[in-house]
Amino acid sequence: MNKQRVVLEPGSADQHYWRDLWNYRGLFWFLAWRDILVRYKQTVIGIAWSVLRPLLTLGAMALIGWLFSSSVPEGVPRLLLVATATLPWTFFSTAFSEASGSLIANSNLLTKVYFPRMIVPASTVIVCLIDFVISFAILIVLMVVYRFMPDVRIVFLPLFLLLALITSLGTGLLIAALNVKYRDFRYVVPFMVQFGLYISPIAFSSADIYANPRVPEALKVVYAMNPMVGVIDGFRWSLLGGTTPLNIPGFTVSVGISLLLLFAGIRYFRRTERSFADVI
């Protein structure tokens, strides 16, 4: 066993932070593994929930889009258009909500054992990623049914998935750390998720906003500041064969906000994590 020397002083949590995080990767996988095992225990349909939930959202959102006759690009079935948004949205909303509450849910660990606390929200996000991969079957089935073949742009899909991951991790870290001190966020999070469902391009596409003369420019900027706009637009762009072109300025704003949130999330999390055990 390698001997390691640890010095504990006020503020010493910063030393070797990333090295520690790497050393604890085993625990990270174990926590993720635990959450996967537990997720659908004592449920009747089990893992099917990870398909059923996005499927129901998909149905509702497609119906709303159809009722309000939002625009659909040439040659793309509406269900497919909505599905390319529903999947990343479901991933984000579950990852964000679960990560936000993850520290509180694991408070018994936080007050009894040492490990870099970032492991907890991060492993929650990974678990949601697995749900996402399973639910991706919906999209494949729809593409087969509609005989829709994505073009070469699909190779960029992992990049947009990474963007979704960054967005949920950044917001998750931020809210999780805030939640430890201010339990108000327990009530804020469900509201944010519900609100996000309507302001993100799920039932409609971003073209309805950007190309709409009735929407003032300022509002377009505000719309683009929703980080999920960038994620969903990216998914559609890479999966629907260029029928939904990217609005570059809007996309840049979205991505910028995602990165900013990740940065702010990590920063705030690290600044407060040393007092988690005292406050939680």
Added chain:
Amino acid sequence: MEGPIITVEGLSKSYTLRHEKAERYTALRDVLANKARSFFTRSSKPTITTEEFFALRDVSFSVGVGDRVGIIGRNGAGKSTLLKVLSRITEPTKGRVTLNGRVASLLEVGTGFHPELSGRENIFLNGAILGMGRAEINAKFDEIVSFAEVERFLDTPVKRYSSGMYVRLAFAVAAHLEPEILVIDEVLAVGDSAFQKKCLGKMEDVAGQGRTILFVSHNMETVLRLCNKCILLENGSVRESGPTDQVIRAYLGTGSGTNAQRSWIDRPNAPNGHGVRLRQVKAHDQQGRVLHTFEVTGPIGITMEYEVLTDGDVFTHSFNFFNEDGVNIFDTHDVVSPQRNEPRRKGIYSTTMWIPANLLAEGAVVVGVAVVKHEPFTIYFHERDAISFAVIDPMRGDSARGNYTLGFPGLVRPLCQWETRLVV
């Protein structure tokens, strides 16, 4: 060995106490409201009064490789806070801790156990939480299972386990950790006595392998048996440290704030009545030495000294004995000394009563003193918490314990007569 494995220098940990609030977490609403209020009134006065509370204050000590250190003290003395700092759960406010090795802490058995998961899954999960790698757990898996005696229930969710099984499994995982420093908080207060014995044995093995153990407990017998060194914390500071028996003596000696000897000579508030005035009370051994700690196997003398202020009165003496829980162990009246029936002359008297060897059980003893008259029954004075002392068993095997070193309850600890004969 070269150098200490744990060095603690000037360690302090303070918490900010907020008066006005009962909840531990703040609401954003309050923060915003206070910010807004101070913005408008431009007053720097805080609306919430805060107070710094030092759970640990300037604690320094060092622990050598292979030492088994007991940490004792009353509730709130800072024991758990110290362990939390050492196991990196919470940060020190001041000072520095240097650890030369991997620390595993066992602050609560079953930390991170998930009720829905099976015993097998929980072994892996709990192992990972306590810092074991997958390979390490795999290598120890069978040993853990057989130690915990849960072979048949490995694939049952632990929520269906009896509490005994649950605790056994949890301890088994922790006991098979191989850190250089093992930090343990009161885990042995669980399980039946057979399992407790097994745990103690396992911990002795661990200590025997040259690993360092820090052990917090309220059970002096366990500390005495397991630890070679001891640290006594009082109000967040180290009050005493050194060999275990010495520190435990210091701890028990502080019992209820009184001492083994108390004097009222020349004190106007001395207990008195009907012309009799108490001068002093003390607990001592056969050589007359006043001691704070007595061994179970020796007699204990209690002496009271009093002054008789008037001639011709007839009275007798009485003592009562209470344990640390306030239970009255026994009372005794002097019905044997010749003086009890004789009219006294003015003067200073000294009366000694001997508690026989092998009567009191281990623990703190509080002594009450009285002078009474039997006919008619009159209490001249009665000083309830006059003195206190501690009884310990040095575990030499000549007490009623024999070689048994675990919990041994009971108010008294007589060494009884036993006879066995072959009947058939």
